[in-house]
Amino acid sequence: MIESFLRGRVTVTVGDITQQRVDAIVNAANSTLLGGGGVDGAIHRAGGSQILEECREIRRSRFPEGLPTGEAVITSGGNLPAPYVIHTVGPIRGAEGGRDVELLAACYWNSLALAVQHNLSSVAFPSISTGAYRYPREEAAAVSSKAIEDFLTADNTLKQVRLVFYQMGDARLFSENHKFRNGA
Ligand code: APR
Numbered sequence: 143m144i145e146s147f148l149r150g151r152v153t154v155t156v157g158d159i160t161q162q163r164v165d166a167i168v169n170a171a172n173s174t175l176l177g178g179g180g181v182d183g184a185i186h187r188a189g190g191s192q193i194l195e196e197c198r199e200i201r202r203s204r205f206p207e208g209l210p211t212g213e214a215v216i217t218s219g220g221n222l223p224a225p226y227v228i229h230t231v232g233p234i235r236g237a238e239g240g241r242d243v244e245l246l247a248a249c250y251w252n253s254l255a256l257a258v259q260h261n262l263s264s265v266a267f268p269s270i271s272t273g274a275y276r277y278p279r280e281e282a283a284a285v286s287s288k289a290i291e292d293f294l295t296a297d298n299t300l301k302q303v304r305l306v307f308y309q310m311g312d313a314r315l316f317s318e319n320h321k322f323r324n325g326a
Contacts, residue, residue, distance in 0.1 A: 166257050171211035211238065
């Protein structure tokens, strides 16, 4: 663990999201919910076919047109250490008609709300949209930290929100650009 905020409720770490031992890990999915590369590919590879089957059922029964950007859905974790996966679709930089910030914040807010609805107490996020979706890491740090702090200020059930970066450099960029008000 590299850094913590909000009296330890938020922690920053470097690692692989698929190996996090929390109640739910968040997937940086696309609207098809049928897998992809990056985080999405890693989670489906490590989690196994059960996750994909549940995603297909969610598409069939609730989102035939695909999961809208900013929304979140939950499946089991399959073979993952985490019992649940929360799938959310991040904004593609420059392709959301100027709604990038609002949609990225919605990914974090809606994922946390879903965790609370399922009585979970620990959630791990990758850095949503900062890979294939080309969201600048510095800007994403400001948006994600503000959304997380706003949510946790109003909620007292979530005990741990872990921000998992794949590279130390990404974690450092986050540390330099986050907007958390309360210290460690
Ligand atoms: N664990 C933690 N972080 C990871 C991992 C991993 N195993 N793999 C990649 N990352 C980091 C990347 O370095 C990046 O900073 O997660 C961040 C998000 O990158 P992407 O996975 O590319 O996600 P995103 O930018 O939201 O693009 C989503 O890519 O994989 C496809 O199906 C996915 O179409 C969707 C798009």
